[in-house]
Amino acid sequence: MKKIWNRISRRTLGKNFEQLGDEEQQVVVSIAEGEAISQNTNDTFKDQMTFGEKAADKIAEFGGSWGFIGWFFLMLGLWIGSNLILIAQGKTAFDQPPFILLTMVLSVVAALQAPIIMMSQNRQSKKDRMNSQIHYEVSLKLELEVTRLHQKIESMRIKLEEQDDDDI
Structure with a gap:
């Protein structure tokens, strides 16, 4: 099999198989074996995620939504409103005001929400890198396959011209 890999890599990339990088080797092997190289990165990435990562993504998804903003303003209104109503009724x-406990709760929410959102963004960045690598491999395979087809067509053209010359 290595002979086929070497032949494909020399014809298409001008290098021996061993001189290629990991991605290029994987592409050459997929060409030799006639296998598809593309994959659904969403499924691959989801399979690798831990429970904590999935939970962080869900929290970050909710924390960056209009639903969260609506819920947040509702909670603020209820907190401030209930305290003002108690004060107006002469109760403790x-x-x-100035709602120091509310300020502390908001600070805790912000302190927890920021790292969760950053964890989610880091995972998205990792997923984008994985996606980019797969796109590179697919593009390289397509380019190599087109090069191989071009070489075959050129070889056939030369043979046909030789046959035409022999017929004359």
Whole structure:
């Protein structure tokens, strides 16, 4: 099999198989074996994710949505409104203005939400790199296959011209 790999890599890339990088070797092997090289990176990436990573992505997805903003303003309104109503009724509010407890809760939410969103962005970046690598391999395979077809057509053209010359 290595002879076929070497022949394909020399004809298409001008290098021996051993001189190629990992991606190029994988492409040459896929050409020799007639295998597809493309894959669904979403499925591949999801299979590798841990429970914590999936949870962080869901939290980040909700934290960056209009639903979160609506829920957030509703909670703020309820918090401030209930405290002001208690004060207006002459009762002791659980968080008197200037709402120091609310400020602390908002700080904790922000402190937790920021790293979760960053973890999700890091995973998206990793997924994009994986996607880019697969796109490179598919493009390289297509280019090599077109080169091989071009070489075959050129070889056939030369043979036909030789036959035409022999007929004359």
